[in-house]
Amino acid sequence: MANRQGTEDIAIVAVAQTPSYRAYQETEPLLLMSLTNEILTETGLERNDIDFTIAGSCDYLSGLPFAFVSNVDGFGAWPPVYESHLEMDGAWALFEAIVRLQMGDIDTALVAGSGKSSPGRPREIFALQTNPYYHAPIGLDPISMAGLQANAMLDAGKATEADFAEVVSRSRRDGLKNPFAQVAKDVSVDDLLAEPYHTQPLRKHDLPPISDGASMLLLARGDRARELTDKPVWITGIDHRMESSHPGLRDLTVSASTKIAADNLGIDGGAFDVAELCVRYSPEELLLKEALALTDSVRINPSGGPLCGHPVMATGLTRVCEAARLIRKGEAGTALAHAASGAALQQNLICTMKGDA
Amino acid sequence: MTEFVSTSYNLEYPYQRTTGPVTGPFLTGLRDGKLLGIRCGDKVLCPPLEFDPDTLAELEPDFVEVGPGGTVENWTWVSEPTRKHPLQEPFAFATIKVDGSDTPMIHAIKASSVDVMERGLRVQAMYREERVGAISDVYFMPESEAYDQKIPKGKGDVPISEHLISLDFEENFAPTRRRYLEGLQAGKFIGQKSPASGKVYIPSKGYDPIERVAMTEADDVEIGFKGTVTTFTVITPVAYYGQEETEPYIRASVLLDDSDTPLGQQDIRNIPIDDFRAGMRVEAIFRPENERDFDGIDNRWGGTGGVIERWEPTGEPDVPFEVFSEHVY
Numbered sequence: 001m002a003n004r005q006g007t008e009d010i011a012i013v014a015v016a017q018t019p020s021y022r023a024y025q026e027t028e029p030l031l032l033m034s035l036t037n038e039i040l041t042e043t044g045l046e047r048n049d050i051d052f053t054i055a056g057s058c059d060y061l062s063g064l065p066f067a068f069v070s071n072v073d074g075f076g077a078w079p080p081v082y083e084s085h086l087e088m089d090g091a092w093a094l095f096e097a098i099v100r101l102q103m104g105d106i107d108t109a110l111v112a113g114s115g116k117s118s119p120g121r122p123r124e125i126f127a128l129q130t131n132p133y134y135h136a137p138i139g140l141d142p143i144s145m146a147g148l149q150a151n152a153m154l155d156a157g158k159a160t161e162a163d164f165a166e167v168v169s170r171s172r173r174d175g176l177k178n179p180f181a182q183v184a185k186d187v188s189v190d191d192l193l194a195e196p197y198h199t200q201p202l203r204k205h206d207l208p209p210i211s212d213g214a215s216m217l218l219l220a221r222g223d224r225a226r227e228l229t230d231k232p233v234w235i236t237g238i239d240h241r242m243e244s245s246h247p248g249l250r251d252l253t254v255s256a257s258t259k260i261a262a263d264n265l266g267i268d269g270g271a272f273d274v275a276e277l278c279v280r281y282s283p284e285e286l287l288l289k290e291a292l293a294l295t296d297s298v299r300i301n302p303s304g305g306p307l308c309g310h311p312v313m314a315t316g317l318t319r320v321c322e323a324a325r326l327i328r329k330g331e332a333g334t335a336l337a338h339a340a341s342g343a344a345l346q347q348n349l350i351c352t353m354k355g356d357a
Numbered sequence: 358m359t360e361f362v363s364t365s366y367n368l369e370y371p372y373q374r375t376t377g378p379v380t381g382p383f384l385t386g387l388r389d390g391k392l393l394g395i396r397c398g399d400k401v402l403c404p405p406l407e408f409d410p411d412t413l414a415e416l417e418p419d420f421v422e423v424g425p426g427g428t429v430e431n432w433t434w435v436s437e438p439t440r441k442h443p444l445q446e447p448f449a450f451a452t453i454k455v456d457g458s459d460t461p462m463i464h465a466i467k468a469s470s471v472d473v474m475e476r477g478l479r480v481q482a483m484y485r486e487e488r489v490g491a492i493s494d495v496y497f498m499p500e501s502e503a504y505d506q507k508i509p510k511g512k513g514d515v516p517i518s519e520h521l522i523s524l525d526f527e528e529n530f531a532p533t534r535r536r537y538l539e540g541l542q543a544g545k546f547i548g549q550k551s552p553a554s555g556k557v558y559i560p561s562k563g564y565d566p567i568e569r570v571a572m573t574e575a576d577d578v579e580i581g582f583k584g585t586v587t588t589f590t591v592i593t594p595v596a597y598y599g600q601e602e603t604e605p606y607i608r609a610s611v612l613l614d615d616s617d618t619p620l621g622q623q624d625i626r627n628i629p630i631d632d633f634r635a636g637m638r639v640e641a642i643f644r645p646e647n648e649r650d651f652d653g654i655d656n657r658w659g660g661t662g663g664v665i666e667r668w669e670p671t672g673e674p675d676v677p678f679e680v681f682s683e684h685v686y
Contacts, residue, residue, distance in 0.1 A: 026531050026563055026571075027656055033569050047569070063368040063526040064657045073566035119528035123439045128522060132372070133380050134404050137493045137520055138465060139441030144450045147433025148463075155431065155476055200434035200471060248452050248461040249410050252431070 010101050011225035011232035012353065014039045015321040015328075017215035020182035020309025023118035024212035028057070028067065032074025032114050035216040039110070040076075043218060043228045047076040050218070051106035053083035054097050056090035056113040057313045060125050071114060089113055090215060090317030091278075091339030091349050095238055097219055107224040114214035115313035122210060122312065129342060131245055143207060145247060145343035146281035147199035152252040154201055159286050161201055165192040167282040168205045168307060175304030180318075182309040183209045205307075206282040213311025215318040233324040233353050237265040240339075240349035247344060255284075258291035258338070258348040267352060269293030273332035276319035278340040280306045287345060288338060298336075302326065316340065320351055327355040361538040364655040365527040372520045376490075378418045379407045385515040387494040390484050390508025392424035394458045403458035404492075410460075423457035426500065429478040430454055430461050434471040443493050449474050453497060455482070466497045473499050484508050490515030531656045533563035536577060538651055541664045544643050546580040548616055556617040560659040584613040584620075585676045586637040587685045591630055607633055611641075611668060612684045619684055622660055627667045635685075636675035639668040 016035040018024075024031060032055075040047060053075050059067045068085045075081065086093050090113020097109040123141040130136050153159040166189055175184030187205075198204040218228070225232040241257035241264075243250050250256070262269075275298050279285040285300065294300065303322040306315050316339025323335035334354045341347040376384055379395060383405050386393040395405030396419040403423050408415055432451035438444060443465045451474075452461035466480055481503040488494040488511070530538065533549065537560040540547030548559030553568035559580055564571045589609035594602035607625035612618075625633060643649065643665060650663030 023528070025529055026533075029562065029566070030564055030571060033564055033571065037569055060368075060524070062528075062657075063366060063524055065368075067657075073562070073564070074569075076566075076569040078567045116528075119526040120524060121439065124441045125524060127439075127441055132374060132520060133376070133384070133518055134492050135463065137491050138443045139439055140450065140463060141439060141441075144433055144435055147435070148431055148450060148452065151433050152431045197434065198436060200436070202433075244410065246406070246410070248463050 009222040010098055010219055011234045012217050012320070012324045013220045013225050013229040013232055014042045014218040015216070015324050017180055017314070017318055017321050018213045019180045020209070020211040020213045020311050021118075022182060022209065022211065024116060027070070028062065028114055028116050028214075029071050029074035031212070031214040032071055032112055032216065033076070035112065035214055036074060036076055036110070039216060039218050045228070048079065048081065050108050050110050051082065052097065052100055052109040053081050054085065054093040054100075054109065054111055055083070056086045056088045056093040056317065057115055058087055060120070060128065061312060062116045062119045075110065075112070089313050089315060089339050089341055091320060091351070092240065092316075092341070094217070094317060094320060094351065095240060095349060098235060098238055101219060101221055107221045109219045110216065111219060111317065112214065112216040113314035113317035115311050116212040117210050117312050118212050126343070134246075140343075142343045143199050143202070146207070146283070147202050148247070149252040149344040150201050150206070150281070150283040153283055153286065156253045158253055159283060161193060162189055163286060164202070164206050164282040165189040167279065167285045168192055171279070171301055171304045171307040172205070174302055175308030178303045178308060180309060181304050182211055184304060184308055202281065208280045208306045208310035211309050211311040213309065213314050215314045215321045217317070217321055217324065231328045231355065233327045233355055235351060235353055237267070237352040238350065239264045240347065242342070242347040245346070247346075250344070252344055255287040255291040255345050255348060258288055258345065258350065261348055261350045262292050265350060265352060267292070267336070267350070270295040270297060272298050272334045272336045272352070274299045274302060274323060274326055275336040275338070276303060276305070276323040277301055277338045278306055278316050278319055280310060280315070280340065282307065284340070284345055292336065292338075292350070316349065324353060327353065333357070359542060359651060361530050361535045363527055363529045365525065366655065368524045368526065370522045372522060374518045374520070376515055376518050377407065379405050379416065380518070381515055382418065382420055384490040384492070384518060387484070387492065388488045388490040388515060389510045390506070391422055392455055392482055392495070393420045394423040394455070395420055400459040401457055402460045403455045404462050421457065424455040425482040427453040427455040427480050427482070427497065429466070429474070429476060429480060431476065432466070432474050434474060443496055447471070451497070453480060464495070464497055466499070468499050469502055473501075489519070491518060528656065531563055532574070533561050533572070534654075534656050536574065537561070538654060540579070541651065541661065542646070542649060544646065546582070546613060546641075548578055548580050549576045550578045552576060557615060558618050559613065559616050559620065580613045580616050582613075582641045583671060584611045584639060584641070585681055586610070586633070586635050586639060587612045587619050587681050588635055589625070589633060605630060609633070609668070610685070611639060612681055617684060620661060623665070623668060625668060628670060634675070636678060636681075638671040638673040638676065640671050642666045642669050
């Protein structure tokens, strides 16, 4: 059951996202509500025309048990709707929605991801994702894991610190054109390399900002998709794979699970106009580019990527939204979106898509 | 006067996990000042796993003492430790291949400076003064900086691993919640009237969830003190840690006149339980201004904290159920 191809009758028919905020002053349901309304207005649908709603969020982020229930307010859930939730990035909600649509009894699914990281301390919270006996009690956090991954790449001669800075320089410059970006700057590689280390060999700019935000998209099948938009973005494949929760057992100089997912989908790394990759730490772009065998003709993260805005639990789904938006605007014909979960690219999801030729 | 700017809260879960036949002896070993690996074919895994990572086959608990020395395979320098890190000064997280083990362990190295860190650095396991049978009982130091320790053996095995998760959060009050609080402080109920439906929400979350409309200060409305009990429950206290109640008491929902969402969890002490009923008319009597307590009201939870002294029966005729049946919760 590895191959997730054959989903070509499912399309993204609308996308919406909030800016990445350093600290959004209102509550999380309001982040989502604005997106729900945007998508309903764009498609001309009434709320109860949508068959299925699924969201990804994390109650730990803002420290509110059952925050995901409050978020249902944002979807417009009265009269009651058919909905579900994952404690994962919205990209995995997309995966579940696609699986659900393939059952054939429903035609539309609303997919969301949202999170407010600003009230908490993400480094402390995400250490709790790790092994509860061996790693959580020593607070092993994603930034430190990214530092270990970066150093492993340097030691293996697979990258230099200048390579990391190149990723940052290009991403932050691209972010200047992205109205949703939180951090954007025109800064040279040399200036970046002159900055002090944060978690050696990473500098602060190699890390993503702390962000609040949300993203959302509407999926529809076949004829329903064509009714709802004249610019459907067809999902051509989706797969996700996970590596060991014991990072000591992983080779951090490759993204093995990304490669397995790519092989399962049989993708050709030169076949995309654009790739939106979940590069939370700059070295990850190099690993992903290699695992996906992306050629230099593929434009990576024209949005600036997560280095310009990292609304945890929406960051991955936002990659899908950004890629789909480029196809809808006619700036790309084919695109690959990638989402990641866990420390040091532990879990990876790939979604490929194309516009009407 | 309280300034309602930001709110902070703590989330705690005290986890207790059984350690099992593999992790248990390893943690017991740490408490007793030694590192144990588990045999896996012709290899040794430290820290030990319950399964062969290549085949996922279950491993027999066949232990071998490893260390105390080890070699750094990879490292990163944590210049700004979090409060959850094992060391509170700059340190290295590293993958360390303990002598006699074939798999690396991720742990902290206490080193005098980042300058000593390198691949191949020889390190030695060091133990904390107070050991509880946890991975944090041990850390590592460069061999050149390590010193001898005498670690007394503890009593018995370590069957349970305790891990207190304690997280702190701080955020500004959402603007709507801040105005609600300022109202309570001034002795007023401030709600919001939906421009779409005309429904009045108190406390409002800043939006009308039914019509999906965001609301602003322009939608604020002041609501009176009289209302109707829509439902209630009588709680008979059971003894538990922290319980202060001994006698049965009432928690009621009160629908203020000209509002559409009842104030929940209202504490009723002044009305005999046998006399209390849904449909009863009551009026909020606020505590004196300097005794109002806003504890527990934040962006997450609404309620009225310790602001209301009591709900006084007005003596008006009861309201029939049909009138408030849409507002019972």
